Amino acid sequence: MKIKMSLAELSAAWGVLTTAVPQRSPRPVLSNIKIRSAEQVELSATDLDIGIRYVFEEAQIEDQGEILVNAEKMSRILRENPSDSIEMEGTENGTRLSYGSDEFHLPGEDPSHFPASPEFKGKKMFEIDKGVFQTLIRQTAFSAAHEETRYALNGVLLELSGTEFKAVATDGKRLTLARTKCKGGKGMEFKALVPLKGIQALDKILSLDDVSIELGADDGNLYAKTKRAEVICRLLEGNFPEYEEVIPKGYENRVKLNRQVLASKLRLADAFTTEETKAVKMHFEKGNLTITAQGPESGEARVVMAVEYEGAPMDIAFNPQYFLDGMKVLTDESVLLEIQDANASAKLTAGEAFTYVIMPLSLD
Amino acid sequence: MQKIVELDQSIVNKIAAGEVIERPASVVKELVENAIDAEATRIEIDVEEGGRKRIQVTDTGYGMVDADVGAAFKSHATSKLKTPEDLFHITTLGFRGEALPSIGAVSRARITTCYRGNEIGARISMDGGVTGPVESTGAPEGTCVDVQDLFFNTPVRRKFMKSPAAEIKAIADVVTRIALAHCHIAFLLRHNGRRVFSLEAGGGLAIRIGELFEPEVREALVPVDFHAEGLSISGYAVKPSVTRQNTTGQYVFLNSRFIRDRGITSAIRKAYEGFLMTGRYPMIFLFADMDPAAVDVNVHPTKVEVRFKEPGAVFGGVVRGVRAALESADLVGTVALDRSSVHREAAIKDAVGQFLSQAEPASHTDRRPLVTPSLALPRQFADAAPAPVDAPPLKFMQVHEQYIVVETPAGIRLIDQHALHEKIHYTRLMRSEGPLPVQRLLVPVTLELSAADWSGVEGVLEIFRAEGFEIEEFGARTLAVYAVPQLLAAADVAELVTEAIGVLGESKKANVASARHELYAMVACKAAIKAGMRLSPGEIEALLEQHEAGDLLDFCPHGRPAVLDLSIEQLDKQFGRI
Ligand SMILES: Nc1ncnc2c1ncn2[C@@H]1O[C@H](COP(=O)(O)OP(=O)(O)O)[C@@H](O)[C@H]1O
Numbered sequence: 001m002k003i004k005m006s007l008a009e010l011s012a013a014w015g016v017l018t019t020a021v022p023q024r025s026p027r028p029v030l031s032n033i034k035i036r037s038a039e040q041v042e043l044s045a046t047d048l049d050i051g052i053r054y055v056f057e058e059a060q061i062e063d064q065g066e067i068l069v070n071a072e073k074m075s076r077i078l079r080e081n082p083s084d085s086i087e088m089e090g091t092e093n094g095t096r097l098s099y100g101s102d103e104f105h106l107p108g109e110d111p112s113h114f115p116a117s118p119e120f121k122g123k124k125m126f127e128i129d130k131g132v133f134q135t136l137i138r139q140t141a142f143s144a145a146h147e148e149t150r151y152a153l154n155g156v157l158l159e160l161s162g163t164e165f166k167a168v169a170t171d172g173k174r175l176t177l178a179r180t181k182c183k184g185g186k187g188m189e190f191k192a193l194v195p196l197k198g199i200q201a202l203d204k205i206l207s208l209d210d211v212s213i214e215l216g217a218d219d220g221n222l223y224a225k226t227k228r229a230e231v232i233c234r235l236l237e238g239n240f241p242e243y244e245e246v247i248p249k250g251y252e253n254r255v256k257l258n259r260q261v262l263a264s265k266l267r268l269a270d271a272f273t274t275e276e277t278k279a280v281k282m283h284f285e286k287g288n289l290t291i292t293a294q295g296p297e298s299g300e301a302r303v304v305m306a307v308e309y310e311g312a313p314m315d316i317a318f319n320p321q322y323f324l325d326g327m328k329v330l331t332d333e334s335v336l337l338e339i340q341d342a343n344a345s346a347k348l349t350a351g352e353a354f355t356y357v358i359m360p361l362s363l364d
Numbered sequence: 365m366q367k368i369v370e371l372d373q374s375i376v377n378k379i380a381a382g383e384v385i386e387r388p389a390s391v392v393k394e395l396v397e398n399a400i401d402a403e404a405t406r407i408e409i410d411v412e413e414g415g416r417k418r419i420q421v422t423d424t425g426y427g428m429v430d431a432d433v434g435a436a437f438k439s440h441a442t443s444k445l446k447t448p449e450d451l452f453h454i455t456t457l458g459f460r461g462e463a464l465p466s467i468g469a470v471s472r473a474r475i476t477t478c479y480r481g482n483e484i485g486a487r488i489s490m491d492g493g494v495t496g497p498v499e500s501t502g503a504p505e506g507t508c509v510d511v512q513d514l515f516f517n518t519p520v521r522r523k524f525m526k527s528p529a530a531e532i533k534a535i536a537d538v539v540t541r542i543a544l545a546h547c548h549i550a551f552l553l554r555h556n557g558r559r560v561f562s563l564e565a566g567g568g569l570a571i572r573i574g575e576l577f578e579p580e581v582r583e584a585l586v587p588v589d590f591h592a593e594g595l596s597i598s599g600y601a602v603k604p605s606v607t608r609q610n611t612t613g614q615y616v617f618l619n620s621r622f623i624r625d626r627g628i629t630s631a632i633r634k635a636y637e638g639f640l641m642t643g644r645y646p647m648i649f650l651f652a653d654m655d656p657a658a659v660d661v662n663v664h665p666t667k668v669e670v671r672f673k674e675p676g677a678v679f680g681g682v683v684r685g686v687r688a689a690l691e692s693a694d695l696v697g698t699v700a701l702d703r704s705s706v707h708r709e710a711a712i713k714d715a716v717g718q719f720l721s722q723a724e725p726a727s728h729t730d731r732r733p734l735v736t737p738s739l740a741l742p743r744q745f746a747d748a749a750p751a752p753v754d755a756p757p758l759k760f761m762q763v764h765e766q767y768i769v770v771e772t773p774a775g776i777r778l779i780d781q782h783a784l785h786e787k788i789h790y791t792r793l794m795r796s797e798g799p800l801p802v803q804r805l806l807v808p809v810t811l812e813l814s815a816a817d818w819s820g821v822e823g824v825l826e827i828f829r830a831e832g833f834e835i836e837e838f839g840a841r842t843l844a845v846y847a848v849p850q851l852l853a854a855a856d857v858a859e860l861v862t863e864a865i866g867v868l869g870e871s872k873k874a875n876v877a878s879a880r881h882e883l884y885a886m887v888a889c890k891a892a893i894k895a896g897m898r899l900s901p902g903e904i905e906a907l908l909e910q911h912e913a914g915d916l917l918d919f920c921p922h923g924r925p926a927v928l929d930l931s932i933e934q935l936d937k938q939f940g941r942i
Contacts, residue, residue, distance in 0.1 A: 023898070026638065172805055173853060241807050276796035276851060317801065319850065343804060361801040361850060 001065025001090040003037045006058035007099075010086065011078045012208055013043055013054045014071075016229065019201045021071040022047035032068035034114045035088065037061045044117050045071065050198055052205070053117045053230040066111035067095045073106060118232050123223050125216035126185025128165060130226075133213055134206050136167040139178040139329045139354055141199050145171035152238030156199050158215070158222075160190035168243050174322050175246055177355040184214075192217040193240055198233035205229045247357055248347050251338040253311035255284065259335050259350075263327040265303045269293040270320040272301035279361050280320045284339070285313040293320070316342050317361040323348075326356045385466050387525060388415025388514060389534040394463035395509050396542050399423030402507060405565060406550040411535055413556065414528030415514060422508040427479040433486040434498045436475060439465045464509075469493040470521070471514045477507040492517045528555075529823035533869045536560055536816035540576055541622040544615055544649060547572045553815075561815035570600065573649060578812045578862070580606045581647060586693040588650065590685025595654045595677060597685040602647035603693060604639040609863060609886075613647030619656060624668045628652075631679040635686035641894055643782075648686070652678060760904055766895040768904055775931040781907065782895045783926035788910050789888035791917045793851055794881075802832045803853040808844040811858040813865060815841065820869040827868065827879040828861070835861070855887050 014033070022030050025047065033045045041056040067090045074097075077086075083099035090096075094108035137156060145153035157168040165182035168175065192215075194202075202224055206213060210226040217223065217235065224231040269280045274295040283290040289307045294300040316339055327335075332350040339346045348356040385391060392409060399407045402425025412418040428436065439462055467473055468490030478485030485503030489496040515522040525531060532555045543551045543563055550565035563575050574582040584603035590596065602613070616628050628650075636646045660671040672678050759771040768779040813821065818841045828835050831849055838844035845857055852860060860883070867882050893899065893907070911927070936942045 170806060172807065172809065172857065173803055175806055246806050275792065277801055278850060279801040319801075319803070345804075345806065357806065359804040359806050361803055362847065363801055364799055 001035075001037055001067055002061075002063035002087070003035075003041055003089075004060040004062070004085055004087045005041065005056060007078070007081065007083055007086050009056065009058050010074075011081070013056065013228075014074060014078055016201070016204045016208065017043055017045040017052050017054060018071050018075065019197070019204055020045040020047055020050045020052045029068070029109055029113045030115075031071055032109060032114065033071050033074070034066060034068055034111055036066045036111075037064050044114075046115055046117070048115065048234075049195070050201055050231065050233045051115075051117050052201060055228050057228065063089075065090050068106075068109045068111050068114060069095060069097070070106055073104070077104070117230070118221075120223055120225060120230055120232075123216045123218070124188060125214040125223065125225065126160065126182070126188050126190065127212050127214050128180075128182050128184060130206050130210050130212050132180050132182075133165075134203060136165070136178040136180060137199050137203060140167040140169040140176040141196060142169075142325050142329060143171055143174050143176040143356075144169040144196055146196070152193060152236055152240050155193050155195040155236045157240050157243070158190070158192045158194055160185055160188060160215075168240075170241060170243065170246075173319075173359050175241075175243060175357045176326070177243065177247065179353055190215065190217055192222045193236040193238075194222050194233060195236050198222060198231070201231055201233065205231060246345075247355060248338070248340070248345060251340045251344075251347065253284070253309075253314060253340065254336060254338045255289070255307050255309045255311075256334050256336055257289070257305075257307060259327055259330055259332060261305055262335070263324060265289075265291055265305050266320045266323050266327075268303050269301045270324070272298050273320065274298045278319050278321060279317050279363060281315060281317045281363065283313070283315050284309045284311065286310065314339060314341070316346065317363045318346070318358060319361060322358050326358075330354065385463075385470060387534065388419060388531050389538045391415065391419050391467055391471075391511055391514065392421065392535045393538045393542070394467065395419070395421035395511075396539065398463065398509075399425050399507065400542070400546060400549065402426050404506065404549060406552075408552045408554075409535075409539060410554045411532060411556075414525070414531030415535060416522075416525055416528065416531070417512065419511045419514065420508065422506065424506040427477040427482070427485070427505055427507050428475075429479045429482075430486050430498060430500075433475065433477060433488050437465050437468050437473075437488065437490045437495045465490070467511055468495070470518050471516065472512045474510045475507065476501060476503050476510070478503040478505050480505055527823060529820040530869065532560070533816055533820035536819040540814075540816050541615060543576065544569070544572060545617045545620040545622065545651070553819075555819060560819045569649065573600065575815075577814045581814075585649075586689045588648075588685045588689040590681050590688070592677070592681055594658065595652065595681050597650065597652050597681050599648070599650045601635075601650075601686050601689045601693075603690075604636065604646060606647060607640060607644035608647055609644065609867075609889075611645050612866070613645065615649045617651045618659060618670055619653055620651070622668060623670050625670060625672075627672070627675050627679050628682055631682035632686060635683045635690065639690060641896070643889060650682065650686070652682070654678070760901075760908065762899050762904060765898050768899075768907070770908065772929065775929065775933075775935060778928040778930065779907075779911075780895075780926050781893050781897070781899065784911060785907060786888045786892035787916050787926050788907075789891050790884055793884040793888060794917055796851060800832060801850040802834070802847045803850045804834075804847045805845065805857070808838075808846045809857045809861075810838055810842055810844045811862055812842050813862060817862070817865050817869055821865060824865050824868045824879075828864075831880060831883065833861075852883065852887050855890055860886060860890075 017033050021033065025031065027048075030045075030047060033043055036042045036044070037059070041059040041061060042053060043056065044051065044053045046052070067088060069088070077097070082102065086097060086099045088095060088097055091105070091108075095106040097104040097106070140156050144156055153171055155169070157166075159166045159168070160182060163181055163183060163186070164179055166177060166179045168177045170176070202213070205224075205226055208226075208228065210228070212226070214225040215223070220235055222231070222233045222235055224233070266280065269291045270278075270293065272293040272295065273279060274297065277295050280291050280293045283292070284307070286309060287306060288304055289309065290302065290304045292300070292302045326348060330350050332354075336349045337346060338349075342360060343362065344360070346358045346360065348358065385394075388411070392411070392415070396407055396409065399421060402423060404423035404425035406424045408422045410418070410420040410422075464473075464475070469492065472489070472491045474487065474489040476485060476487045482505075484500050487499045487501045487503070515525065526534075535555075536553060539551060539553050543549070547569055548566055551561070551563040553560040553562075561575065563572060567575075570582075570585055573585065581602055584606045585600040586603060588597060588599050588601050590598070599617075607613075611629055614629065614632060616623055616625065616632075618625075632646060632648055632650070640646060658673045660673075760768055762768050762781070766781060768781055770777045770779065821837075821843070825835055825837075825843075833848055834846040836844050836846070843861065845861060848857055863886060864879070864883050867886075868879055893903075899907070933942070
């Protein structure tokens with residue numbers, strides 16, 4: 001096999017493909033990325049949980065065949081950005097890489113030992129706008145769990161029902177739901193609990209220029225396809241909570257808050273919390289929200305913002321980070337906060353599209 | 365027919381003298397083993413007040429004839445050994461002929477029995493070592509041994525009995541072990557009239573494990589099947605997705621007898637090598653069967669230790685059998701670490717390279733996104749985050765993805781990354797002063813406990829509540845957690861609580877302070893950087909800074925140091941410079 005590839009495109013693709021290269025694996029062959037040239041040049045990587053295939057745009061094929069290239073070695077070469085293009089050639093005992101006056105030999109590993117990428121043909125898929133999809137996963141992924149051994153929380157639930165597409169994530173203390181209208185996939189059932197790693201891979205792939213993404217799922221896997229890339233990702237097993245039941249229908253005490261002002265006030269109060277007591281107290285009363293924080297060593301903060309609050313005076317405590325996380329993924333000017341009492345969940349919404357349920361802290 | 369003979373003195377001498385009855389659980393063990401030897405198909409165990417007040421074991425075995433009843437409380441009366449040779453061919457569980465008399469010596473015991481096929485049964489009692497007459501009585505087929513007021517005449521022993529919750533837990537542990545090896549027998553264990561567990565007969569090992577352990581264990585079983593000349597190893601290995609923090613989850617049986625053997629424990633560890641995080645231990649249910657002549661079971665009177673004639677063959681069999689099972693199982697996604705030497709070498713080379721350059725952090729695979737990253741990703745994706753650009757001022761390097769070597773004014777410092785980080789966390793947690801915030805949960809976390817853990821749960825819940833947990837019993841063997849201390853909120857609630865209950869149940873004096881230590885130690889360990897984790901220079905720096913800043917509590921959960929200093933003098937001496 002012999003091909004010549006654009007280094008700029010290779011860099012971009014490599015950055016995506018390495019998401020699927022395992023850090024450590026009992027199967028050393030997986031530390032490579034497979035490059036196959038036929039009518040097109042195709043790159044693939046997998047850690048057996050997630051597989052990514054990328055079809056190259058700017059390649060000259062001189063000879064067909066397959067080679068394996070060590071992911072890390074190539075990353076090191078690409079980091080130096082040494083040239084416009086690079087030549088790769090399968091040799092008797094491995095792979096030769098070269099450009100200009102530099103040349104590298106990688107010892108041979110049998111490309112046939114590399115797992116074959118699964119077929120996408122015949123999978124039922126639907127299309128969704130790239131930007132919309134990316135927003136949805138970014139608005140939810142942050143609230144997924146990371147440590148749980150109940151694996152079902154370590155990911156984002158993607159669901160299509162009717163013309164509505166939803167992303168949901170929770171770590172048991174808060175839950176985010178982002179939704180959008182989706183015209184593709186009418187009458188199609190789609191529900192996939194995608195691990196964070198898969199979500200991260202999708203996010204990266206979408207950062208390579210594409211306008212839309214196609215999604216599909218069967219019992220065990222998510223299939224995603226863009227113009228140049230295909231991702232297959234093993235789904236999480238286990239039961240995701242009945243999220244509809246967790247989201248309060250709406251409380252009487254509602255208050256509209258300027259997102260940026262709230263974030264700024266919370267950051268101020270947060271500076272006065274400690275790692276042990278990551279808590280701020282919110283006191284709502286007619287016209288005002290007072291946020292206080294205090295720690296034995298960290299001192300005390302008391303910040304006030306004017307709000308249009310009409311209900312009875314109310315105290316409720318939260319981990320400020322939970323709020324700040326939410327403010328960060330939004331662009332809306334204002335958010336609506338609904339609360340019930342000191343022990344019930346709070347509901348924060350930005351229009352119809354974004355809902356964030358946060359559980360409070362008890363302080364005594 | 366007289367079945368019991370008094371042991372020949374020569375056999376008596378061969379038997380290691382030793383205490384049999386240490387605590388209520390030992391009584392239960394001896395009585396249940398007798399019932400099994402009598403071919404019982406169903407054994408009911410009733411315990412009151414942790415066994416202090418009463419232990420009653422009723423079986424459906426063949427019972428005893430009158431003459432046997434009279435001899436049962438005599439020392440070294442056993443129907444199971446006749447000649448010294450028999451001692452080397454032990455297949456029944458009891459063989460020492462001293463359990464019943466030892467029990468009768470320290471309690472008020474009564475045996476009621478009816479020999480299979482007989483109309484009329486017999487009864488005998490022993491009260492603090494004084495045997496009564498054999499009396500005829502109506503009784504169902506089988507035997508019932510009733511032991512009351514254990515240790516009433518040995519006040520010191522009585523004083524050293526633990527709380528009822530701790531004793532019933534130990535009893536449940538004993539019955540669990542026996543029940544695992546005897547799936548053809550039905551068991552019922554009750555404490556103060558309340559059912560601890562009820563096990564059906566004849567469903568096979570997997571079903572029995574399912575009855576005794578939490579659902580995660582049930583779902584992670586992989587069959588083990590290994591055969592060699594004169595040796596067979598079977599049972600189930602548990603996938604590394606479920607682990608324990610010690611070896612108590614390892615059930616090893618030799619010819620159906622529960623044993624503890626260091627060699628086998630390390631063979632198991634070896635078989636799981638590369639599948640587990642440091643500090644975690646696998647669970648396993650392993651049955652080794654071999655010619656009884658190839659083992660000496662009488663090494664220790666409590667009979668859990670053994671000596672193999674050919675240990676190498678047994679350990680090799682365990683490693684191969686378990687490894688084969690794990691390799692055949694679908695473990696993708698659960699494999700925690702692969703510490704193959706090849707990879708280690710590469711890692712060391714990397715680390716050295718990085719140490720020498722210091723300017724540019726190398727990573728194993730360059731995961732720095734070439735396109736703008738935007739998802740805020742957690743610690744597990746730390747590799748994806750752009751590495752800090754500014755070069756660290758200190759000279760340090762990470763080696764073997766486990767230790768950090770730092771240059772200090774006086775010499776060098778070696779740091780165990782996990783141990784140090786754990787210590788920092790633990791100190792912070794223990795220094796925090798209440799009242800601390802409690803994080804409410806969106807949906808209550810429910811957790812199902814093993815039968816043994818459930819049996820002792822009452823005493824433990826109060827302790828959790830005192831720490832700020834909102835926790836309730838929620839049906840059979842299930843707890844529901846509604847809120848957790850914020851400090852612990854990042855941990856997996858179900859895992860944390862399950863593990864803490866296990867540990868607290870074991871400990872002698874479970875109180876709020878010890879529970880606090882356990883919980884925080886656990887959380888500190890979980891939150892700490894693991895051995896085998898690649899750290900970026902920024903992360904190492906942060907760790908060193910925290911170390912500098914904190915005057916840390918003396919805490920070594922594993923009894924080993926976190927930091928070692930080597931002075932220039934020491935180094936010079938080693939190199940023969942001075
Ligand atoms: N549950 C039982 N059913 C029938 N026989 C029993 C039972 N328990 C004890 N025995 C008889 O009493 C004898 C003495 O029991 P024990 O003192 O426990 O010694 P060992 O069990 O070590 O022989 C046993 O050998 C057995 O014949």
